[in-house]
Amino acid sequence: MPEPIVLNPRDNVCVLPERLEAGADPLGLGTPLPRGIPAGHKIARQAIARGSGIFKFGQVIGHAGADIAAGEHVHSHNCAFSDHNRDYRIGADLDEARAAIPPMPNRTFRGYVRETGQVGTRNYIALCATVNCSATVIRRAAAEIEASGLLDDYPNVDGIAAFAHGTGCGMDMNGRGFDILDRVLWGHATHPNVGAAIFVGLGCEMMQIARMQNRAGGGDRVHGLTIQGTGGTRATIAAIRAKVSEMLPEVNRAVRTDCPASALRVALQCGGSDGFSGLTANPALGLASDRIVGLGGTVILSETPEIYGAEQLLLRRAASLQVAAKLVDRIRWWKEYTAMHGGSMDNNPSPGNKQGGLTTILEKSLGAVAKGGSTPLTAVYDYAEAVTEPGFTFMDTPGYDPVSATGQIAGGAQVLCFTTGRGSAFGSKPAPTIKLATNDALFRAMHEDMDINCGDVMSAGVPLSDKADEIVEAILATASGRPTRSEDLGLGDNEFVPWQVGAVM
Template sequence: MSGILTLDDRDDVAILTAPTEIAGKRVATGHKIARHAIAPGAPVRKFGQLIGYASAPIAAGDHVHVHNLSFGDHASTALAGEDLAHAEAAIPRLPACEFQGFHRADGSVGTRNMIALIATVNCSATVIRRAAEEIRASGILDRYDKVDDVVALSHGTGCGMASEGPGWENLQRTLWGHATHPNVGAAVFVGLGCEIMQIARMKAMFGAEEKTRFHGLTIQDNGGTRATIARIVAEVRALLPEVNRIERSPAPVSALTVALQCGGSDGLSGITANPALGLASDMIVGLGGGVILSETPEIYGAEDLLLRRARNDVVAAALRERLKWWEEYTRLNGGSMDNNPSPGNKAGGLTTILEKSLGAVAKAGSTPLEDVLAYGQKVRRRGLSFMDTPGFDPVSATGQIAGGAQIVVFTTGRGSAFGSKPAPTIKLATNDDLMRRMADDMDLGCGDILGGPVSLRDKGRQILDLILATASGQRTRSELLGLGDNEFLPWQIGAVM
């Protein structure tokens, strides 16, 4: 049969590279067909790895999907670091290159220069949004060409929560991570005044001393909603000249951290855009930079690919502990780790979480896993880090940005309207059809890898070049569309009280 792709000689399935009629039914690109007969209960492999078990007899050439393939237990057999030597050899040696960034006093380098209005609690969400709208509508930002935007980062928590524990710690790290982000020239914290998430406590916890960069006020102390909006606007007007003084100047790629994301995935995600992004990730690591893989539920079943290249036993144990926590967390909440893929993922050809995870991990390339981070925790080491986050894209990206990522790269096969601030999002389309349908949303197409003149390595270099251009100020599609104001979504854990 023409129009099929076999990814590994060990595979039981092949991938359709064009829509095909099977048993009188049109089956879309990215779906799977059996390479040979498969008995009920037998394991089924793709990428040379287990993706599930046959739930019914499968004949050669049959469509393999939810009607005859099911999720099942998988056993981790990886030894920590057993492939570390190969992972170290995968770090490319590349000539140095630079981007034009904003150098901060703490040594970090921004790809954007924004003023962040940060709500400490849901009660102050409206005042910061109204203030940001008023500032933008006034036209004053036009006078300050080095200031990219005033962004309002609001959320739905900050009170009615425990004052200690994982949920509180997540929010603390997230708020402080955005206030101190390299892409933020100044931050204004705004609270109600009586909430759990106190500004003074957060500053004391993180040791804030830079008075010109961090500011705080509360609605209760400023006379209510209208008075506080006026105060925020006045504060921003006073900050603009100072924030505008900075100029872009050359910075090494070692100063760059890139967040790796995927959403609305399809059967081609793990074949085109994700592995191409993985090669770009390897190049960034080779240039001394950092990349962050996340979405713990979406590496489930593919964790061995990371454990085998863990830098040491401590890193491997931290990843195993997070996966065990998620198994218990989903069980207690009546869920399952196979709650994913979503209906859209399944329509695109993905059948089980094991299959989806194998494609998702491809974004991380082949270099050593250097660290495992808590949600929103600052990146501690160059190279590949893994951050524990949910699979929900806005929550995951919010944590990665809090950790210091100055750019987000987001692959999608079904389509996405995602954007982020203060770190811009680059979106990669896995297939040509999506690139045509959502041209205004996609920054780069990766469908030309399939049977086309472009190799995975060539596409990886294109992605790297696009990352550096974006880091130097080139606007992404999501920025041009004004996306990112509603995607700040900290991970909430724990009881609402």
């Protein structure tokens, strides 16, 4: 029987590396388990009195809702959410964080250098709906172009990406929701992985085509048309096809060249997390994030509701008081936002997360922030804001994966790394997604969806540092054009989901 895993000497729980059946005695206390416990779940290392703190990762993840005996299963039935430590010692670990930036040899990848100086990892033509009314038009146009064989003669064009959504009208033009959609659409149309874009609207919506065209300032990269001005659905689809045909030769002229790894902006995501996420894939990705920072690049952590309870760890390595203040402000906003809608910051973990061994949002968050590594927090961004500061950064987003990733991509991320323990069928455009499995069973079960198995950190003793090196090599290879599993499966067309904030009017 493998030894239960103790993550920190302060912990009064440990993690089971594999399922134990009823009758097993994992701590050798002579008290066999009354029922089976799944892998990734927790048992008490010692007796824990009712009301006492339950520690994992050296941090409180909740309080005992009843007296818990040594060796007893610790989960939702006896571990309750409770408030967490807000001893925000801003910058207390900044020196250690700076020392955590590893010296790295210069590395390159084969990317597309744009006229703006940005570097792309893919070369798409984007069709961007400014309003839900034009969603069907751009989807049909993209499907017809892809099916027509028109792209066959243009090997340097990765495809047509249709960015359709459910808003764009019935909204306050002076509100935050409008600003968010504006940033998302502009960020995708001018993304470094996009060679050219067409904005398509109905004509009378709040999010006007003229706004986007004026912002573009002319040029050959961004174009626009409306269904009302073009003459209806079929005429607009035909007009889009004609415009794409006209644009293809120029977009195809882009060629990959050697580019410094410092040009990379890597988004960090997790979804379908389990009890192994914070033990294998997330810390391995964290070490890989440190390496990307060491190369001069940028990593973007997000999902504000899923760092709740661990924000103090990020604040301890904030590069300035201003950066820390932005993060604290976003945490406060989320508490007010969820309360206003009758919710709680502990509406997470999901049922699947709990089946995988996660009990409270505090536990989930402590594992999730491991993706961000150990280097200084250099900047905090609003949703879909352009990410310009190198190093480890944070973007305020919801925890819902498609919404969160949409914001990161709009901010300029050219590659996503997505860890999962329960399984995920996520993909994204125009930035490819690399999926990392937290355990062997998932990697075997969904091998066509997973790019990297981090389960061997647990099962075969692969050092986290070696796994981090593997992840970095995968990032560079993907950035150079190697297709990811999600790209092979054709995923990414339905994961463009801008965050809708504010009244629908």
